[in-house]
Amino acid sequence: DIQMTQSPSTLSASVGDRVTITCRASQSISRWLAWYQQKPGKAPKLLIYMGSSLKTGVPSRFSGSGSGTEFSLTISSLQPDDFATYYCQEYDSYHMWTFGQGTKVEIK
Amino acid sequence: QLQLQESGPGLVKPSETLSLTCTVSGGSISISRFYWAWIRQSPGKGLEWIGSVYYAGSTYDNPSLKSRLTMSVDASRNQFSLKLNSVTAADTSVYFCARQESSGWPGYFDSWGQGILVTVSS
Numbered sequence: 001d002i003q004m005t006q007s008p009s010t011l012s013a014s015v016g017d018r019v020t021i022t023c024r025a026s027q028s029i030s031r032w033l034a035w036y037q038q039k040p041g042k043a044p045k046l047l048i049y050m051g052s053s054l055k056t057g058v059p060s061r062f063s064g065s066g067s068g069t070e071f072s073l074t075i076s077s078l079q080p081d082d083f084a085t086y087y088c089q090e091y092d093s094y095h096m097w098t099f100g101q102g103t104k105v106e107i108k
Numbered sequence: 109q110l111q112l113q114e115s116g117p118g119l120v121k122p123s124e125t126l127s128l129t130c131t132v133s134g135g136s137i138s139i140s141r142f143y144w145a146w147i148r149q150s151p152g153k154g155l156e157w158i159g160s161v162y163y164a165g166s167t168y169d170n171p172s173l174k175s176r177l178t179m180s181v182d183a184s185r186n187q188f189s190l191k192l193n194s195v196t197a198a199d200t201s202v203y204f205c206a207r208q209e210s211s212g213w214p215g216y217f218d219s220w221g222q223g224i225l226v227t228v229s230s
Contacts, residue, residue, distance in 0.1 A: 032215065034215070034216035034217075036155075036217075042222070042223075043204055043206075043220035043221060043222055043223050044155065044204075044217075044220060045220070046216060046217065046218050046219075049209070049215070049216045049218075055218070087154065087155055089155075089216060089217070091213075091214070091215035091216055094213050095168045095214075096157070096168070096170065096171065097157045097214070097215075098157070099154055099155040099156070099157070100154070101154045102154050102155075
């Protein structure tokens, strides 16, 4: 099975900061990676798929990059609405899909 | 706009069967481009994919749950369902249903239900 490891687990930042979250896969997954945002008590929301494709309606301050085993999610200028937990998910596997353990972005 | 809504008991006794239904509105469940999935999240923990089902009935199951898991689709009602038997306290989680995009093979989850908390306790 493919393992997904995110870092850091928690990130403290201020409004306006540039923030980067990393996701590493235990084996190459090409660009088959998605990023989600989850707020407390809510369902996750898809932000990015195919490593860097922004879902329609997601603010352009969110961007994704990477391929193979290393990926990143960047928020170019953190907004109050962005404080949340972020998850990566691989979909290279044909029949089993794995999430990272999550990165909580909190107010500094 | 597509909406998914989970329903079912919020409390299940140990050793019994957890049964949930997801009702899809704003779109048909019988579209070849999508699978329909269940994902859970233990309190304070991360996300665990449970399984995915196609409108025609084929399924993919998480190997760690496969022996206890049954999924089905009722296309006439635009619903899909999950049954997990022999539950223990470890199955206490928020259960989400979601649509899984599948242009080539099943991939990312682009729409989610709000989630339902299921507690396993006597």
